Amino acid sequence: xxxxxxxxxxxxxxxxxxxxxxxxxxTDDTVFKREExxxxxxxxxxxxxxxxxxxxxxxxxxxxxxxxxxxxxxDLFFGSDAxxxxxxxxxxxxxxxxxxxxxxxxxDAPYRATVLEPVGKLCSYFPEINNAISKRHKKLLDYDAxxxxxxxxGEKPPNDPSKLPLAEQEAETAEEIYKIIDEQLRNDLPQIxxxxxxxxxxxxxxxxxxxxHFATDGYEKLGGVQRYFxxxxxxxxxxxxxxxxxxxxxxxxxxLTICGLSA
Amino acid sequence: xxGALKSIKRAPHMLTSxxxxxxxxxxxxxxxxxxxxxxxxxYTGKLVKDTSTFRDAIAxxxxxxxxFGVAFATLFQPINxxxxxxxxxxxxxxTLRNIASYQELMAELRDAIQPELELIDSRIVAPLKEYQDxxxxxxxxxxxxxxxxxxxxxxxxxxNKLKEKKEKSLxxxxxxxxxxxxxxxxxxxxxxxxxxxxxxxxxxxxxxxxFITPIFQTFYFIKVGVLYTLLEKMQGxxxxxxxxxxxxxxxxxxxxxxxxxxxxxxxxxxxxxxGPSARLLTTHRQNSGSDSxxxxxxKTSTASSYKPPVRGAYGAAAASTSEPAPPAYSTGGxxxxxxxxxxxxxxxxPKVGLPQTQxxxxxxxxxxxxxxxxxxxxxxxxxxxxxxESTEDWWTGRLNGVEGxxxxxxxxxx
Numbered sequence: 245x246x247x248x249x250x251x252x253x254x255x256x257x258x259x260x261x262x263x264x265x266x267x268x269x270x271t272d273d274t275v276f277k278r279e280e281x282x283x284x285x286x287x288x289x290x291x292x293x294x295x296x297x298x299x300x301x302x303x304x305x306x307x308x309x310x311x312x313x314x315x316x317x318x319d320l321f322f323g324s325d326a327x328x329x330x331x332x333x334x335x336x337x338x339x340x341x342x343x344x345x346x347x348x349x350x351x352d353a354p355y356r357a358t359v360l361e362p363v364g365k366l367c368s369y370f371p372e373i374n375n376a377i378s379k380r381h382k383k384l385l386d387y388d389a390x391x392x393x394x395x396x397x398g399e400k401p402p403n404d405p406s407k408l409p410l411a412e413q414e415a416e417t418a419e420e421i422y423k424i425i426d427e428q429l430r431n432d433l434p435q436i437x438x439x440x441x442x443x444x445x446x447x448x449x450x451x452x453x454x455x456x457h458f459a460t461d462g463y464e465k466l467g468g469v470q471r472y473f474x475x476x477x478x479x480x481x482x483x484x485x486x487x488x489x490x491x492x493x494x495x496x497x498x499x500l501t502i503c504g505l506s507a
Numbered sequence: 508x509x510g511a512l513k514s515i516k517r518a519p520h521m522l523t524s525x526x527x528x529x530x531x532x533x534x535x536x537x538x539x540x541x542x543x544x545x546x547x548x549x550y551t552g553k554l555v556k557d558t559s560t561f562r563d564a565i566a567x568x569x570x571x572x573x574x575f576g577v578a579f580a581t582l583f584q585p586i587n588x589x590x591x592x593x594x595x596x597x598x599x600x601x602t603l604r605n606i607a608s609y610q611e612l613m614a615e616l617r618d619a620i621q622p623e624l625e626l627i628d629s630r631i632v633a634p635l636k637e638y639q640d641x642x643x644x645x646x647x648x649x650x651x652x653x654x655x656x657x658x659x660x661x662x663x664x665x666x667n668k669l670k671e672k673k674e675k676s677l678x679x680x681x682x683x684x685x686x687x688x689x690x691x692x693x694x695x696x697x698x699x700x701x702x703x704x705x706x707x708x709x710x711x712x713x714x715x716x717x718f719i720t721p722i723f724q725t726f727y728f729i730k731v732g733v734l735y736t737l738l739e740k741m742q743g744x745x746x747x748x749x750x751x752x753x754x755x756x757x758x759x760x761x762x763x764x765x766x767x768x769x770x771x772x773x774x775x776x777x778x779x780x781x782g783p784s785a786r787l788l789t790t791h792r793q794n795s796g797s798d799s800x801x802x803x804x805x806k807t808s809t810a811s812s813y814k815p816p817v818r819g820a821y822g823a824a825a826a827s828t829s830e831p832a833p834p835a836y837s838t839g840g841x842x843x844x845x846x847x848x849x850x851x852x853x854x855x856x857p858k859v860g861l862p863q864t865q866x867x868x869x870x871x872x873x874x875x876x877x878x879x880x881x882x883x884x885x886x887x888x889x890x891x892x893x894x895x896e897s898t899e900d901w902w903t904g905r906l907n908g909v910e911g912x913x914x915x916x917x918x919x920x921x
Contacts, residue, residue, distance in 0.1 A: 282586045293578035299571035306564035313557045314726070317550050321719045329720045336727065350754050358761040365769075369778040376781045383784070421784050424791050432777035439772050440582055441592055445599040446764035448579060448606070452745050455572065456752040459737035466731055473724060481728045486721035490634045493718035494641070502707045503644045 256382060259389040268392040271384060276426070279433050280377060286440055287370050293444075294363045297451075301355055304458060308347040315340040332472035343465040350461070351454050358450035366443060369436070380429055383422040390415040517654065520661040531660055537701055540708040541649055547715060548642050555635050558726070562627045565733060569617040576613035580606045605748055612744050616737065623733050630725050638718065645711065652700035659697045662690040865891040867904065867918040881911030889918060 262268040315337040322330035394411040401408065470478065480486050497503060524531045583599075583606045585592055593603050666686040669679060745752050772778060781787070869887040873880075883889060883906055893903040898915035905911075 278587065282589070285586045286582065289578045289581045293575060293582065296571045296574035296578060299567055300575060303564045303568035303571055306560060307568060310557045310561040310564055311730070314554065314561060317554045317557065318719065318723050320546070320550050322716065323546075325716065329716065329723075333723060336723070354754060354757050357758050362761075362765075366772075369772070372780055373777050376777055379781055417788070420791070421788055424787050425781070428776050432775045435775055436772065436777065437586070437589075438595070439768060441596045441599050441603075443765070443768045443772065444579070444582060445596070445602050446761045448602045448609075449749060450757055450761050451575065452609070452741070452749060453752050453754050453757055456738070456741040456745055457754045459734050459741055460752075463731065463734040463738050466727075466734065469727065470731075477724050478728065480721075481725060486725045487630055489721040490630075490718060490725075493714050493721075494634060494637055497638070497641050497711060497714050497718070500707050500711060501703050502648045502711065503641050 252382075255389070256385050259385050262392075263388070268388055271388055273384065276380075276430065279430065282437055283373070283377075283433050286437055287373075290363065290366055290440070290444075291370070294360075294367045297360050297363050301352070301360055304347065304351060304355075308344045311340045312337075312344045328472070328474060332469065335472045336466070336469045339465050339469050343462055346461055346465070347458065351458055354450070355454050359447045359454070362447050363444070366440070373433075373436070376425060376429055380422070380425045383418070383425055387415070387418040387422040390418040513654070517657050517661065520657055520664070524657075524660065532656065532663075534701060534705075537652070537705055540704065543712060544642075544645065544649070544708060547712075548646065551635060551639050551642060555632060555639065558627060558631050558635065561730075562624050562632075565620070566624055569613075569620055573610075573613040573617045576606075576610035580610040601748065608744070612740060616740055619736055619740070620733055623729055623736070626729050627726070630729070631722060634718075634722060638715075645708075648700065649704065652697070652704055655693065655697040655700050659690070659693040662686055662693050666690050865920075867891050867902075867920050869918050871917050873913055873917050875911070879911055881906060881909065881913045883913070889913070891920075894920075 259268055263270045315333075319330075319333045319337045322333050390411070394408070394415040397408045397411050477486070480489075583592065583603055593600055596603070666683070666689075669675070669683050669686060672679060675683070742752065866888045869883045869885050869889060872884050873882060875882045881889070881904055887906060889904040889906045891902065891904050892910060894915065895902065900915050901912040902915045902918075903910065903912050904918075
């Protein structure tokens with residue numbers, strides 16, 4: 245903080261104390277406070293929206309990338325095996341790769357363009373707005389302080405007659421600058437609040453479309469792999485037969501000498 | 508302690524064999540099996556890690572879309588004592604009507620799929636980890652075999668060296684006998700481990716295939732099940748409201764529906780950085796000048812210039828689509844800003860019923876021969892109103908505001 249900035253901050257802290265003790269009259273600011281509270285609700289939720297939108301994209305990318313890695317690894321397990329299982333693993337790998345390509349083509353970029361970036365752009369305005377709000381608050385304090393100083397001088401004329409006009413002039417300037425910022429905010433805040441609806445509205449349908457497309461596309465691409473499975477696998481899965489197979493294999497492995505030698 | 512002692516005893520041999528001073532024996536068959544086995548260790552580690560990543564990613568996807576729903580729903584409700592949004596923004600009525608049920612749907616999806624994800628843990632990750640433990644045990648056996656091999660080489664080397672010594676002392680003779688015994692023991696131990704590995708690793712590899720197949724199938728069904736739940740709920744919910752849920756041309760749709768909202772937002776002073784107070788003051792004084800009512804007039808003018816974006820109006824929409832996507836947002840709107848990063852979005856679909864005007868160029872002069880004919884000179888560009896398949900026919904066109912028919916073979920279609 246610069247020296248001037250520090251001086252201002254100290255003076256304003258002083259004004260705050262004087263206001264609390266009733267020595268400086270505080271401008272009634274309830275109307276603006278209401279406006280600000282509404283803006284805060286919007287700011288908070290838009291930021292949350294941005295965060296969730298980003299998390300969603302990251303998750304979608306991660307789902308598709310980890311799927312591909314899993315499929316590749318499973319394919320490796322079968323090695324150069326050419327049996328039925330190996331074929332199904334290979335078919336699965338191809339399907340998943342295709343899906344990943346489709347996700348990055350028809351979801352990733354459009355999602356960024358229609359959901360993530362528009363929300364992000366709205367969020368990018370907030371720092372400037374917050375800046376203006378806090379500036380307005382400071383200028384209001386300055387104005388209150390200058391006004392009360394001028395009034396006090398008026399009630400009790402000091403020895404130096406040049407002081408009063410100077411203080412009055414100062415109060416006037418403080419008022420003017422406060423009014424500029426105040427007017428700007430009072431004019432713009434309700435507008436930006438209103439704009440949130442038409443601005444975000446198109447993104448909603450895009451989000452729904454892409455969510456739906458993600459699931460539909462994935463199901464269409466992967467669903468066909470079942471053809472490569474032996475008959476009855478699906479029923480086995482539902483009845484827990486696959487789990488029994490897994491457990492059976494593990495049990496047989498445990499009984500091998502090489503698994504027990506080191507124990 | 509015993510292990511430490513052993514490793515100290517083995518160290519000199521490891522060193523000498525590495526620099527090639529003593530011989531090292533190997534068994535190609537076992538080495539090949541061990542190499543395959545190392546592959547399994549690698550794959551299993553990856554599979555465990557990626558499966559967990561996958562599960563977490565699905566979980567994050569569900570929670571973030573639910574969070575998205577909550578935040579969006581809050582934004583699309585009247586904040587504090589705001590007036591009803593539906594009457595204020597009729598163009599967003601569909602969203603406003605559906606946002607609450609969307610929020611519910613997302614929460615429902617999250618709760619519906621969560622149990623499926625737990626299946627990944629219990630039916631995929633848990634058995635894989637057990638399998639991994641077995642791999643570790645086998646790895647220990649392999650290490651043991653290697654140690655025994657070192658022992659064997661060690662005793663074998665010392666024994667041979669001593670045997671070839673020309674003049675053996677008394678203690679040498681004693682040592683030779685001891686080494687012979689040691690070598691014998693090392694040989695039998697090594698043989699035991701080596702042959703066990705050779706016999707059982709192939710069997711283990713087979714079992715692995717038998718083990719990974721149901722694991723893969725289980726994973727597949729869980730995943731397809733998750734996708735199906737998502738698909739069914741999304742389609743069931745969205746199809747009735749939004750009809751076709753394809754993502755074709757979604758960017759163009761977004762761009763079009765956004766209308767001039769971005770410009771309106773950019774036009775606000777509050778979205779731009781506030782300068783220092785002194786400058787604000789000067790510009791303000793310059794703007795207002797002597798006009799004392801400036802504050803009032805500015806307020807009304809900005810208030811009236813602000814209109815909610817009209818996107819229902821077809822005139823505006825058509826104008827923006829018939830032209831090849833004018834970059835309306837010169838200040839860096841969403842779509843043009845992206846153009847550098849990736850292929851440009853597809854051009855907006857032309858509106859049905861608003862075909863682009865087509866022009867033809869006249870090849871020869873033509874003077875009207877009957878009423879209703881269109882006269883023109885060679886080189887004129889004629890707006891085509893109606894044409895037929897054949898050029899040996901009368902087409903309808905417009906030139907200089909006059910509409911009329913002319914022979915199709917007199918013009919050149921671009």
